[in-house]
Amino acid sequence: MKSLTSRDNPFFRQLIKLEDSVRQRRAVGLTLLDGIHLISAYRLALGPPKTLIVSESGCENMEIKRLLAERGVDVDLVVLSDVLFREASPVKTPTGIMALISIPPAATIPVHKDGKGERGEPFCVLLEAMQDPGNLGSILRSAAAAGASDVYLSDGCADAWSPKTLRAAMGAHFLLRIHERSDLVEVARAFNGKVIATTLKARISLYQTQLTGSIAFVFGNEGAGLSDAVLRATSEQINIPMLGGTESLNAAAAAAVCFFERVRQMKKIPRSVF
């Protein structure tokens, strides 16, 4: 198979644009997955990707060979010289394989057990102006692991489908319905259950709050927190109690703590152990 070696090749130029530009990704509805893990997670949920892109040396990798052998007839294969692949890849030490995919509409994602938690109650996450793609990806990953079905992102959030966010979420994108550019006030008002925000000033603790049942958690911008409008649309405000000399948690860490307090309550672990 012939490999692309020219920077002027239109396909290569498209990859670079997709890598760099949220506007381009949204205009054409495409993005890039880097590495076998993300590609496998995508395939498991949504079937084969449009195109697989492999580096010359990636062609020699056993795992990549296996993936290519199983790829199905509809999947295009493009081989790039190692130099071009490294330029197009979103990671510093590229794994040798990428996939070009259509960004899936939220409704096409086959959410865990009909989009409901283990016991059938809806569990959603609302994020306002979450700016760091690493934080956003980590929150998506924790939300999927805790059984959430839907994540609503306001305008001003990092692009959910950027290679950075995809990498941090490790495949959670294909287990959650992600609704970008949502009106969070509208979503919160329409939600049939508790809409809970964490704030430093709240008097009720996370651990005093019933989190089984229908729950939406709301988290705000890393620096500024939640806007007044979104805060007013919540039904409860809680705090995460701290024991140390600081009251400071990373947004993704705070979200994980909240999500897994819900998991703990849903699991109804017998208390006999302690």
Added chain:
Amino acid sequence: MKSLTSRDNPFFRQLIKLEDSVRQRRAVGLTLLDGIHLISAYRLALGPPKTLIVSESGCENMEIKRLLAERGVDVDLVVLSDVLFREASPVKTPTGIMALISIPPAATIPVHKDGKGERGEPFCVLLEAMQDPGNLGSILRSAAAAGASDVYLSDGCADAWSPKTLRAAMGAHFLLRIHERSDLVEVARAFNGKVIATTLKARISLYQTQLTGSIAFVFGNEGAGLSDAVLRATSEQINIPMLGGTESLNAAAAAAVCFFERVRQMKKIPRSVF
């Protein structure tokens, strides 16, 4: 006050080296704090920094002016042209102020309530080959908020004192004793209490495990997890139960979930609410 404008200035060149090179930071025992928040956290715990570095336009900022006015006679002040400041700063949108500090030895950190948790029991964190500075910083931040006293890092961890780790930890460095290049097997064996690792295969859940008392949590590399040697030196292995279609959490999210399950158990919140 005259500002530095030349890239050949030895002080400016030192800043660039400190910014870029862990070897340089370790050789001279210095690092850089960017922004008022980090500088204030340092000063609160350890007193004034060696040198404050301000950009020309930073000199006009009210908050920075106040900080400079209070700085004390022993603190050197260096003004950089905006161009040079931007080059020396570890962040994309510099705040206009940095501090040059000596990396504090672990023993000099005034840990929360004599280095013990709210009820006097030691609480430590061991990290093996944690490679992402963002994850490392987030774990330090969560550990400080949950009342940990000591964090032990193996060889192969990201540099705890890099500007990236410092930024992600938001001042937690000055509330924790951080022991770099530790032999974790030795630390685990010498620890007088439970040494707990999370693994996917463990049969006992986090929520079935008593976490009050003397606890050390151990977390491994983001990809490879813990080495066999460190795993053998733990006293308990537990899992974090998941409800979703995945069993995957970011290392910093998993750490936050474990730390705050300890906080929940230590707080002994009345259960009357649900």
